[in-house]
Amino acid sequence: MARITIVGSGIVGMATAAMLSRHHKVTIIARNLPGDEPSIDWASPWAGVSFVAGGCTSAREEKMQLDSFTELWRWGEAYPESSIRRVRMEDFYDDDKNPEEVWWKVLPEFRVLPAHVLPKGAKAGTSYTTLVLNPSIFLPWLKQQLEGWGVEFRRMHLNALSDASHLRHDVLINATGIGSKFLSDIADQDVELVRGQTLIVKSDYQKMFMHDNGKDYTYAIPRMDGTVILGGIRQPDSTNPEVDLEISKDIVRRLNADLPNVFSADLAEYDIIGHNVGIRPGRSSGIRIERDLRGGQNIVHVYGFSGGGYIHSFGAARMARDLVEDVLFPLSRSVAKL
Numbered sequence: 001m002a003r004i005t006i007v008g009s010g011i012v013g014m015a016t017a018a019m020l021s022r023h024h025k026v027t028i029i030a031r032n033l034p035g036d037e038p039s040i041d042w043a044s045p046w047a048g049v050s051f052v053a054g055g056c057t058s059a060r061e062e063k064m065q066l067d068s069f070t071e072l073w074r075w076g077e078a079y080p081e082s083s084i085r086r087v088r089m090e091d092f093y094d095d096d097k098n099p100e101e102v103w104w105k106v107l108p109e110f111r112v113l114p115a116h117v118l119p120k121g122a123k124a125g126t127s128y129t130t131l132v133l134n135p136s137i138f139l140p141w142l143k144q145q146l147e148g149w150g151v152e153f154r155r156m157h158l159n160a161l162s163d164a165s166h167l168r169h170d171v172l173i174n175a176t177g178i179g180s181k182f183l184s185d186i187a188d189q190d191v192e193l194v195r196g197q198t199l200i201v202k203s204d205y206q207k208m209f210m211h212d213n214g215k216d217y218t219y220a221i222p223r224m225d226g227t228v229i230l231g232g233i234r235q236p237d238s239t240n241p242e243v244d245l246e247i248s249k250d251i252v253r254r255l256n257a258d259l260p261n262v263f264s265a266d267l268a269e270y271d272i273i274g275h276n277v278g279i280r281p282g283r284s285s286g287i288r289i290e291r292d293l294r295g296g297q298n299i300v301h302v303y304g305f306s307g308g309g310y311i312h313s314f315g316a317a318r319m320a321r322d323l324v325e326d327v328l329f330p331l332s333r334s335v336a337k338l
């Protein structure tokens with residue numbers, strides 16, 4: 001059994017702990033922990049959360065998404081208290097992708113939607129059974145589950161990954177999200193801070209709706225508890241924690257244009273429970289999952305998931321686990337010959 005330290009207790013750090021704790025002694029250290037008052041310093045508590053397949057730039061990312069979907073599906077079945085629920089997805093887009101050839105045609109009850117149901121501007125749409133969850137329930141629940149499996153959580157703020165070297169682990173996992181821009185020995189300038197804003201309203205709407213026109217994306221995520229999350233917005237290089245009501249008004253105006261029989265265009269007509277402002281950990285050169293040897297520490301980086309940390313979570317965790325195994329059990333020349 002090896003000793004693994006994971007820096008970061010967001011969805012990516014905890015999914016990685018779920019994979020590695022089956023065989024290793026895992027400690028998670030983080031500045032922000034599940035159950036804390038939500039803070040703009042980390043992304044996971046602010047997410048929708050829905051599983052919207054797509055946005056992949058490689059077969060590797062498609063595999064990550066499929067692996068995550070499969071794992072989250074299993075968890076939802078085994079642990080209903082996790083808040084994971086199955087819902088019907090209707091997903092529309094304005095670009096030229098062929099809906100018959102998308103990777104997610106393997107998802108349950110997939111079908112291409114007929115032209116007459118497409119919202120204005122959309123060229124195609126697909127439907128499948130997908131998953132939603134509520135991070136304010138899911139994250140503390142997952143922490144408790146991991147603790148039951150022997151994972152230890154410690155609050156710690158690092159200025160550099162080298163600050164953790166005294167913990168004497170075999171491998172250090174870097175799952176710090178936007179933190180990788182600010183850790184002095186990583187200082188990844190490709191990390192981008194992408195502001196998001198949503199509102200939670202009372203509603204019995206029970207389908208997952210998504211319309212991505214390339215510039216804006218408009219969505220309604222049912223939490224299956226009488227509330228729905230309405231979004232969205234991508235604002236690169238903004239970290240303003242204040243709610244911008246003009247954005248909320250624009251979100252409901254867009255939703256009304258797409259679903260006029262369900263959502264009003266007038267913000268005053270909503271029973272608003274709250275607003276969310278969070279910063280997505282983007283990365284201009286893409287998701288980073290790779291090995292590194294720095295300051296005498298064996299490191300595996302797992303960050304840069306932007307608006308898809310949950311969508312990629314368990315798939316990314318499996319890849320990180322494989323890299324940890326490579327570090328712990330390097331191929332020797334004699335084994336390689338077998």
Ligand SMILES: Cc1cc2nc3c(=O)[nH]c(=O)nc-3n(C[C@H](O)[C@H](O)[C@H](O)COP(=O)(O)OP(=O)(O)OC[C@H]3O[C@@H](n4cnc5c(N)ncnc54)[C@H](O)[C@@H]3O)c2cc1C
Nearest residue numbers: 009010012031032043044050158177179196278309310311
């Ligand atoms: C409005 C909004 C809606 C979203 N909706 C969805 C959705 O529907 N589906 C989806 O898949 N994704 C969604 N996302 C994106 C998702 O939230 C992120 O991709 C995901 O949370 C990233 O997880 P992470 O674990 O990489 O990082 P984080 O959640 O940011 O966690 C980082 C961890 O590292 C720790 N850390 C950082 N720096 C240090 C340091 N120096 N020392 C010690 N600890 C440190 C932090 O304390 C924290 O524990 C949404 C995001 C927003 C803002």
